Amino acid sequence: DTAVSQTPKYLVTQMGNDKSIKCEQNLGHDTMYWYKQDSKKFLKIMFSYNNKELIINETVPNRFSPKSPDKAHLNLHINSLELGDSAVYFCASSQEGQGAKNTEAFFGQGTRLTVV
Amino acid sequence: ILNVEQSPQSLHVQEGDSTNFTCSFPSSNFYALHWYRWETAKSPEALFVMTLNGDEKKKGRISATLNTKEGYSYLYIKGSQPEDSATYLCARLIWGYQKVTFGTGTKLQVIP
Numbered sequence A: 001d002t003a004v005s006q007t008p009k010y011l012v013t014q015m016g017n018d019k020s021i022k023c024e025q026n027l028g029h030d031t032m033y034w035y036k037q038d039s040k041k042f043l044k045i046m047f048s049y050n051n052k053e054l055i056i057n058e059t060v061p062n063r064f065s066p067k068s069p070d071k072a073h074l075n076l077h078i079n080s081l082e083l084g085d086s087a088v089y090f091c092a093s094s095q096e097g098q099g100a101k102n103t104e105a106f107f108g109q110g111t112r113l114t115v116v
Numbered sequence B: 001i002l003n004v005e006q007s008p009q010s011l012h013v014q015e016g017d018s019t020n021f022t023c024s025f026p027s028s029n030f031y032a033l034h035w036y037r038w039e040t041a042k043s044p045e046a047l048f049v050m051t052l053n054g055d056e057k058k059k060g061r062i063s064a065t066l067n068t069k070e071g072y073s074y075l076y077i078k079g080s081q082p083e084d085s086a087t088y089l090c091a092r093l094i095w096g097y098q099k100v101t102f103g104t105g106t107k108l109q110v111i112p
Helices: none
Strands: A002-005 A012-013 A019-025 A031-037 A041-048 A054-057 A063-066 A075-078 A089-092 A111-116 B005-007 B010-014 B020-023 B029-039 B044-048 B058-059 B060-067 B072-077 B086-094 B101-104 B106-111
Touching: A002 A089, A012 A019, A019 A031, A019 A089, A019 A111, A041 A063, A041 B101, B005 B086, B010 B020, B020 B086, B020 B106, B029 B072, B044 B058, B044 B060, B072 B086
Parallel strands: A012 A111, B010 B106
Antiparallel strands: A002 A019, A019 A075, A031 A041, A031 A089, A041 A054, A063 A075, A089 A111, B005 B020, B020 B072, B029 B044, B029 B086, B058 B060, B060 B072, B086 B101, B086 B106
């Protein structure tokens, strides 16, 4: 029973296409995130979102947009894909509002996006 | 220190050796520090959440300490085993939960 699940696991697409990656969590968490693992294997936060606000990392191009149909889902839409978008994208969730001790993130298994 | 830094970047140890590595971070506006274990082809899994200066956490052979005043945390592994091989990430949270910054990780390889 996967806590945070992403689909697809692998995505190969052509430049210029628009694609989405889905993320679902069944932990009842109120905050979800998207991370990008860059070419140097670093994890960089792209977005964090709860029912109150969306926080966007200002370095993320506006071709990337998160969509949250409900509290358990945060999908990542990418328009006009570029070669440099190739990376592994991780979704995560955590529970806020219950003190610093409960802030650890639970990650999905990652989606490897390859733009050709 | 402006960013979250981890050292060393990679580490090879013999099975049975004990080892430790460092996470350094800006001490201002500190809220919490996380340690994650990230095995190849898997996703990061939380090891510890540390919030108070002087915190010490332990899980089996792995332990961690925290100094929020000087901005560092140590992760210790006692009697390393091959299954400990992974990348160990730390992440600093500041007030305002969305402001989380990951370190670059320490890649540990335990040689049987």
